[in-house]
Amino acid sequence: MIQADRSYDLVLLGATGFTGGLTAEYLARNAPAGCQWALAGRDQERLEGVRSRLAAVDPELKNLDLLHADVGDPSSLAEVASSTRVLITTVGPYIEYGEPVVAACAEAGTDYVDLTGEPEFVDRMYLAHHNRAVETGARIVHACGFDSVPHDLGTWFTVQQLPEGVPLRVRGMLRAGGRLSGGTFASALTAFSRGVQMREASAARRRAEGRPQGRRVRASARRPHRDAATGWWLVPLPTIDPLVVKRSAAALERYGPDFEYAHYAAVKQLPVVAAGVAGVAGLAAAAQVPPLRRLLMRAVPQGEGPSEERRARSWFRVRFVGEGGGRRVVTEVSGGDPGYGETAKMLAESALCLAFDDNPPTAGSVTTATAMAENLVGRLRRAGIGFEVLDA
Numbered sequence: 496m497i498q499a500d501r502s503y504d505l506v507l508l509g510a511t512g513f514t515g516g517l518t519a520e521y522l523a524r525n526a527p528a529g530c531q532w533a534l535a536g537r538d539q540e541r542l543e544g545v546r547s548r549l550a551a552v553d554p555e556l557k558n559l560d561l562l563h564a565d566v567g568d569p570s571s572l573a574e575v576a577s578s579t580r581v582l583i584t585t586v587g588p589y590i591e592y593g594e595p596v597v598a599a600c601a602e603a604g605t606d607y608v609d610l611t612g613e614p615e616f617v618d619r620m621y622l623a624h625h626n627r628a629v630e631t632g633a634r635i636v637h638a639c640g641f642d643s644v645p646h647d648l649g650t651w652f653t654v655q656q657l658p659e660g661v662p663l664r665v666r667g668m669l670r671a672g673g674r675l676s677g678g679t680f681a682s683a684l685t686a687f688s689r690g691v692q693m694r695e696a697s698a699a700r701r702r703a704e705g706r707p708q709g710r711r712v713r714a715s716a717r718r719p720h721r722d723a724a725t726g727w728w729l730v731p732l733p734t735i736d737p738l739v740v741k742r743s744a745a746a747l748e749r750y751g752p753d754f755e756y757a758h759y760a761a762v763k764q765l766p767v768v769a770a771g772v773a774g775v776a777g778l779a780a781a782a783q784v785p786p787l788r789r790l791l792m793r794a795v796p797q798g799e800g801p802s803e804e805r806r807a808r809s810w811f812r813v814r815f816v817g818e819g820g821g822r823r824v825v826t827e828v829s830g831g832d833p834g835y836g837e838t839a840k841m842l843a844e845s846a847l848c849l850a851f852d853d854n855p856p857t858a859g860s861v862t863t864a865t866a867m868a869e870n871l872v873g874r875l876r877r878a879g880i881g882f883e884v885l886d887a
Contacts, residue, residue, distance in 0.1 A: 502578045504850045505532040508564055508596065509585030511541040513800040514610065514640075517839035518585060519545055523552040525843065525878070527851065533560035535575050537568075566592045572599035581606040581850045583842060588685045589616040597624050597635060604631035606849045610842055612642035612735045613686055618696035621860045622703060629859040636866050638739050639845040640838035644863055645813045645880075646736040646758065647743055648872055649828040651864040652882050654750055658820030662753035665817045667736070668722070668729060668761035673809030673833050681792055687782035707745045709752070714741040716757040724816065729759035743864035751819065761814070806832040814885075825886040830879065837880065844874045 507522065509515035519534065526532060536542050542561045550557040564575045566586060576582055576599035586592045589611040600607040601624040611617060617637045628635050638647070650665050657663055686693060706712075714737035719730045737758040744750040782788050800806075809832035817824045830837045845863060848854065852870040863871055872882055 501580050503531045503533050503560075504579065505530065505581050505583060505846050506535050506562065506575055506579040507532070507583045507585075508535045508575070509583075510534045510545045511536055511538060512585055514835055514839055514842075515585035516545060516548070517800075517835055518583065518843050519549055520552060521839050521843045523549045523556055526847065530847075530850075533562050533579070535562040535564035537563065537565040539563070566595045569595055569599065572596055573603065576600050576603040576605045579605060581608065581846045583846045584609050585842070587611060587613075588681050589613050590619075590685055590689070594620065594623070601625075601628040601631060601633050601635065604633050606634045606636070606846075608636050608639040608842060608845045608849065610640040610642070610838060611637050612640075612683070614735050614738055615686065615689055615693040615696045617735065617738075617860075618693075618700040621700050622696070625860040632858045634849060634857055634866050635860045636845065636849070636863060637860070638735055639842045639863060641811070641833040641841065642734060643736040643739040644841040644845070644871075644875070645811065645828040645830070645833075647739045647862055647864045648868060648875070649813050649815050649826065649882070650740045650756060651743060651747075651868045652828070652872060653815040653817040653824060653826045656824040656826065656884060656887060657817050657822055659749065659751070661751055661820035663751045663817065663819035664755050664757075665740075665815055666716075666729075666757040666759065667740075668725065668727060668759050668814045668816075669732065669811065670727075670761050670814070671809075671811040671833050673806070673811065673835075684782045684788055684791060688785075688788055710745075710748070711753045712741055712744045712750070713755045714738060714758070715755060716759060722761070725761065725814070727761040727763060729761055732758050732760050734758070739862050740864075743862045746862070746865045800835050806836050809833065809836075811837070822887075824884065827881065827883050827885055829881040829883070840878055840880070841875065844878055845871060848874055 507519055510519040522532060534542050534545060546559050549559060562575050564571050572595050582600050582605050584596050589609060590613050593616055597607060597620045646667055653665050654663060716731035722729050737756055740756045744754045811833040812827055812829040815826045848867045848871045854867040854870055857866050876882055
């Protein structure tokens with residue numbers, strides 16, 4: 496009801512950045528006829544440059560509306576949020592720049608999607624704005640890119656192949672070839688440097704949120720080991736993905752009375768495992784030293800990314816093994832460049848799904864699986880991302 500009279504279906508905040516620009520280009524090619532959308536930001540000249548690129552894709556976009564929005568100016572965000580049904584933001588690190596946008600959407604009853612992979616930010620937004628979003632009907636959907644759409648929806652897709660009403664176990668195994676985005680790298684370094692704050696926010700959310708009644712939901716992973724079924728070496732991934740999967744499982748009874756998810760990177764050779772573990776440990780240590788952290792962020796700058804040719808060679812596959820009720824199923828989610836191209840696709844399709852599809856009634860801080868699983872899986876399949884049953 497709050498959204499009944501809005502000027503726009505979608506507004507994209509952050510289109511002057513690299514991934515934001517790719518999201519804008521995806522919308523230029525794929526937004527449905529009649530979709531009313533706009534770009535928002537604080538630099539009018541840079542927004543005009545993005546609009547010129549979009550007009551080369553679709554000449555009708557030469558007059559695409561450009562809105563003023565500055566995360567340091569709450570009134571500008573309130574005005575933009577109240578003008579649209581869905582607000583997309585690619586402006587991170589979100590722990591630094593994200594809360595004013597979430598607050599504006601929660602207050603205005605505006606659906607919200609982002610690309611965050613920052614657990615502390617997601618937890619703090621739940622604590623500060625979930626209740627108000629429930630009151631206004633806003634759906635606050637974090638992690639709508641490679642973090643965590645393939646993992647969240649891949650687990651949901653796997654669960655649909657398994658019996659109902661029985662304990663279920665799912666493990667996800669990621670293999671990928673591609674460059675880490677500057678935004679993801681910056682978010683990871685920020686998270687490594689804020690371990691204490693992250694744990695405090697997580698504990699506060701657990702106290703506020705509680706546990707599902709009469710059901711058990713866990714996210715866990717074994718130490719690095721060789722998987723007998725695949726022959727891959729599996730290494731636990733310290734990402735937001737298992738937390739998102741766990742929240743989906745807690746919200747949806749279809750995941751059964753006792754659900755467990757384990758999340759891994761999968762590699763073929765043991766030396767790669769050792770190098771990866773050492774690399775993550777080194778980054779975590781460097782993140783504790785501000786000068787080193789700043790140096791690393793400059794080495795992988797935000798707002799820049801690889802060439803189109805390099806992105807075309809990138810790929811990802813997430814293999815899931817689900818077990819329960821005497822049945823075992825193997826599924827896979829696959830696609831192209833995870834850090835940029837497919838992330839922009841997932842984000843844009845998430846926003847379009849919220850704007851135009853008949854989704855389950857939800858409000859507040861929700862996941863992609865709870866807010867729009869079946870519809871979003873269908874959209875992503877049509878857009879070229881694979882959801883397949885390999886063995887059942």
